[in-house]
Amino acid sequence: MIEIFSDISPVKVGHYQTILEEQGIATFLRNNNLSAVEVPIPKFYPALCIMNDEDHQKALTILQDIIKKEQTKISSPDINCPNCNEPNPATFETCWSCSSEL
Template sequence: MHKLYSNPHLFFVEHMQNILAIEGIETQIKNKFLGGASGDVPVFETWPELWLVNPEQLAKATSVIKKSENETGDDWFCPVCKESNAGSFEICWHCQTVKPDTSP
């Protein structure tokens, strides 16, 4: 197995696991409950880690992670309620209108 990703917050590790699962990439999370040992063991060793199950998917998994980490986009304004939304939002946080497609 190959370690793909690590973060001090389990939420982000689980989010990355979900993104990879959508692409058909199987992973396992290690150190899920080791955070309580911080102080007794080095802190970086207690971070949750995402490990790849199938080594043949390493290139694809690395590519998906890299793309996901860089995917924020520009902020946008909702065409319905005119509320400002972060570029990473696919729907308006205020009125739940789907982000308009701005691709050429």
């Protein structure tokens, strides 16, 4: 198991997990049950890990692509989910709350 991404935001880590799972990469979330507010130490941030070491390079390539795209769209306004009306970052393709297509 290799950790490839961690962030103070569980929503962001979960979003990247969904993307990797959609690409057929088995993943695992570490520290997902801890609140970053209670434990504001990077070591305890939610961390996205991949189950199979051989997926490491593929997973990194996918994440780097996504992060690059997100940085170019960073000023985009939030999109409200058509299903549950929660605001989502413009870079999300599915709602973080209900998983509907945006």
